[in-house]
Amino acid sequence: MPTPNEIDALLPQTQCRRCGYPACRPYAEALAAGETTPNRCPPGGDELIARLSSLLGVPATPLDPEVGPPQAPQIARIVEAECIGCTLCLQACPVDAILGAPKRMHTVIEDECTGCGLCLPPCPVDCIVLLPAPAFPEASASRARFLRRQARLARGEDPRKRLRPAPIAASADQLKRALVAAALERARTARKNGGPSA
Template identity: 45%
Template sequence: MSIASEHIDRLLPQTQCRQCGYQGCSPYAQALSRGEAAINLCTPGGITVIRDLAQLLNVPVLPPADPLKSEQPKAIAVIDESECIGCTACIKACPVDAILGATKQMHTVITSECSGCELCIAPCPVDCIRMQPVHDHWLPQARLVADNQQDERFAAAAQANKRFQHRTARLQRLQHLKKQQQHAYQQKATITATPATAKSAANINPAALIAKAMAKAQTQQLQRRVPDNQDSFQQQQIAKAQEQASYRRAMRDFQYGNEQQKADALEWLRLHKQQRESQQ
């Protein structure tokens, strides 16, 4: 007899990290309920969650699928604010809304709400996010242990799931609002259309409209054009940020990567050094 996915989901840490290969804790729980997934894929949960899942599903205990990762201490994301370019990529990736910031503004992590999922690292174009180890056994740190629930593990999972549900609801509201605005715009366009305007629209020459639009765009482009020296300065700043990101990535791969990554990083650092020396 299959176990309901809701019972399985309660045992998971709710970090929504996707390290199990599924798009969150609930999809992983559904796969477990159908017997389509192994019980040892939850890296944040480690052996504790594996044992609970084994007991619930009446299956043998398995070693963690990624033992090295599961043995590492818990860590939260930290943004190097001096390198942040305000692209908002990390904000969109965070499943628990634990990152504050705005477009072209410095971002920062709400450390007490970070679940340590690491989903914000890969999208960062300048590699300015790192994971900082903490002493906690379970994240987020904002967990509140209730009187009838003395296990900080389930308190942390409840806090992470609450943040995740709030974010999901917020995105759904924004999507619904967007559809409403699009529908209102379409209705307004339909109401304002009259037989006379429809007849005149039928007589419009598409080629003339295209030529007019192109001429208008060229005029606006000329009006908005910035001095060449400003364009050059912006390109230099972008190139500098990309170079710094590549250097940090190479240093990280050289220290923590596999053999191939270390070799590639060493070659990049060697070429980078030669290039810098030739410019001096």
């Protein structure tokens, strides 16, 4: 029986959840355990069904209608003039392919977008559209982005914190006083040691 890694290596890594699993890896694990069928990946379509069926040693069957029609490669695009900066799409993207800040326009990193469509439902102003793409992104790169995002979420990091300026520790007046005091101390030390003041 093939391993989850062997099966996962064949999947397109869109992380679209249309198979009924939360990501491509859990679907691969379920296939390896014999808990599901290899005809539940719309982005992979008939070609993937044939490859998975061959690997698993089972007959190929048409795409399960429960998961919808085959999905051609696509990418998300944000109509930036309509974006209100709610950040809901950033939170929904499984591969962190959307950039933006609260109350600021967002944009999609097209080379990283898997076309999963998970950003569409949470958008309150429907400013995201899916457009045809020439091909799906390289699966290994998409898998790596997904795993980095999962690790970041497990650590509890919020990418929006990196977008905020660091708080100013002291007022400008306090900072000036500290700089003058440090300069005076350097001058006293230099005079005491017989050298020129720095």
